[in-house]
Amino acid sequence: MERVEGPVAPMSAFEWDAALATGHAEIDRQHQELFACSSRLLTAGPSAGPAFMELYESTRRHFDFEERLMRDIGYPHSFTHALLHSRLLGALNAVRQEIVAEGLGDERLRTFVYRWLVGHIVEHDRPVATAALAR
Numbered sequence: 001m002e003r004v005e006g007p008v009a010p011m012s013a014f015e016w017d018a019a020l021a022t023g024h025a026e027i028d029r030q031h032q033e034l035f036a037c038s039s040r041l042l043t044a045g046p047s048a049g050p051a052f053m054e055l056y057e058s059t060r061r062h063f064d065f066e067e068r069l070m071r072d073i074g075y076p077h078s079f080t081h082a083l084l085h086s087r088l089l090g091a092l093n094a095v096r097q098e099i100v101a102e103g104l105g106d107e108r109l110r111t112f113v114y115r116w117l118v119g120h121i122v123e124h125d126r127p128v129a130t131a132a133l134a135r
């Protein structure tokens, strides 16, 4: 499993926190949706397939949105950011079998999902939102 740097996973559900807000309403709405999908996956138990696909597809749509936004505003780090998106999707895909078979009960899997969500938002999405709002 690929290691994703970021804050340590919480013990309870994946909860959206106002401290994660980027200030860009649509990005924040989509991030909240990803947290909701992750929480559904957390409680999906052994039949986690559909919940995983929902998270995966929501993530893909969200990344497309951010990549379009970066192109539209001429964001200088769009290439690197899009590369990180594709790595995250790859990493999520790589743990798919494990999640579908075992759900998210394992603390290691929960940590993985939480880190890629929170770590990426804080480090990489915030600057995009700030740049978009400054225009």
Ligand SMILES: [Fe+2]
Pocket (backbone or CB within 6 Å): 066, 081, 085, 120, 124, 125
């Ligand atoms: Fe992003």
Ligand SMILES: [Fe+2]
Pocket (backbone or CB within 6 Å): 027, 031, 062, 066, 121, 125
């Ligand atoms: Fe994002």
